[in-house]
Amino acid sequence: MTKITISNRNNSAFEVNGKKPLLNELRDQGVDLPYGCQYGGCITCAAKLINGEVDQRSQVALNNRQINDGYIILCVAKATTDCTIEIGVESHDKLYRNPFLDPLEPHELKADIAIKKDEKK
């Protein structure tokens, strides 16, 4: 079991077993969370990981900048360690950006088209 602390809900904490995505685990325990597609493609359920680690390999919605800013897609992310997260639109301060005013660097694109910043494998 791992412990999920929600920093913007008075640090309320929930035990999850890591087998189901965090969206299902937390909703089952009564946390009201936004969601849309439920397969990791649409960003509606994005939350911010403050610390800890998740497995969200099946998400396809986030670009690398959003990932570097700590965003996780709750409908597919499974906790692999204890985590502290921030949920809902309060956590979306860096999720949305005007694409004309603030372009992405080649390494900040989505994983399938990003160009690595350095050649390290």
Place this chain on the structure above:
Amino acid sequence: MDGCCGPGYASPTEAIKAPKEKLLYTIAIYTGTGIQKPDYLATVDVDPQSPTYSKVIHRLEMPGIGDELHHMGWNACSSCHGDSNMSRKYLLVPGVRSNNIYVVDTASDPRAPKIHKVVDGSEIKKKTNLSGPHTVHCLGSEIIISFLGDARGEAPGGYLHLNKDFEIVGRWENSMGDIPFSYDFWYQPRHNVMVSSEWAAPNTFMPGFDLEEVGHLKYGRRLHVWDFKKKEPVQTMYLGEDGLIPLEVKFMHNPDSSHGFCGAALSANVIHFWKSKEGKWKWEKIIDVENEPHPEWPIPIPGVMSAILVSMDDKYLYINNWLHGDMRQYDISDPHKPKLTGQVWMGGLLGKAPEVNGVKIAGGPQMYQLSLDGKRMYVTTSLFSTWDNQFYPEIRKQGGAMIMIDCDVENGGMKINKDFIVDFGKEPNGPSRCHESRYPGGDCTSDIWL
């Protein structure tokens, strides 16, 4: 008057003479706004004689959250005018993110529609491998809906075929050919043709707009001509830089006409297409909205022409520029040479009309619907939750708005109506965002004639 017949009107000329609309339906979303409530179908009173004129008089909530309602369409239109067993009773309202399709009964009580049936999104995925529903057209007595992706949100998607009882028949098309993306479509049966356009894969556009992905060919730039009876694409029109993100497709309403139009959103161009004497489909750019400089932007702002509409008499073409903030009317009596005849401003990033009828506008003109007589156009301001959040973050607090434009059908011209505005920022559950509208008796984007 037409008691012998089915839904709609015998011809566009008959449709223009229909009684004035008294109600309209628009979807309103909470998906992506931070408010944990279902999206809903709002009934708006548009009868100037009514004490609740210009107000939302009913809200039909969907059963769950997170649908992102977007476009919608009728179960029947003038395409089955000859079938007295059919009636324009059900509005099909898809959720782009949830994949659910809500069939709404608007006839039992037009002011307070109710859910008749839900076509479950996961069943659609299982049976047809489709997700990301968009445009709904009836097809005689049956229904086709374009989907932008497969069940995993990858392009090109395809077309769902429902029968008149809203049961899944399967995929409508026999082949997608080499079409890379789907979006909108319109068909013109007398020419045995359908034309479809290209947005992007759901996994690309749903999370928001990354400009760089246009260069990586993740967004469309083609139109596709279909053999409508064979249900397969037969010709591609590659629009290139003139047609970046070609969205809405409209044929003229006259069923004999082969002329149609598409608005290329990012290029902010109108593409005109038609069938040549030799039977080949041709295209040309007829309207090019220049990008506009902005003091805080490193590059000029593109218009983002996200919708187009042709009046029922085929005389006027309407376009929007969502980021600039203007709506325009063009006389297309000669479809090769459109003449600008009207323009109004609402919202937008250029600061030309931050307020309309006392309401601060977040967003810009985005979706619009025109009355059958061509005189009243209702315009809403939100595009898509994630894209709204990128370009107009203040819409979270302010919500969307519905504005009415009086259109001069004799001499051309547009004027914002001073007596009408619906402020979706003041909705009981908090600011919501309105999008596409439909009128119960038909409008300028619902009907096709066989």
